[in-house]
Amino acid sequence: MYLPVWMETWWFALLCLGAFAAMWYLVYYNPGAQTYWERLPTRKQYLLKHPDCQRGEDIACCHCGSIVKLDLGLLQYWDWRRQMMCRNCKNLLWREQDQ
Numbered sequence: 001m002y003l004p005v006w007m008e009t010w011w012f013a014l015l016c017l018g019a020f021a022a023m024w025y026l027v028y029y030n031p032g033a034q035t036y037w038e039r040l041p042t043r044k045q046y047l048l049k050h051p052d053c054q055r056g057e058d059i060a061c062c063h064c065g066s067i068v069k070l071d072l073g074l075l076q077y078w079d080w081r082r083q084m085m086c087r088n089c090k091n092l093l094w095r096e097q098d099q
Contacts, residue, residue, distance in 0.1 A: 030075055037074050037081050040095040061086035061093060069093065 066088035073079030082096040
């Protein structure tokens, strides 16, 4: 029985779609990075653990005392999972989540 070309290749298209979905999940969401991000304290937890780091409106690094921080996305610049890093000593301080 003769089948049209599009019917013979539907399984290949489905396989490609599944591979694309798996790659998107692993690259964009990245469950390993999500777990790593969740281990960081929140801003509130960081301040409870290091109350001496509160300096007026600024929050200082508990390692070096610097108040200059980098606001980084977890995987990309525009990622909604944010992590604060000390610009001086490069230690991760706390995590935040964009709304």
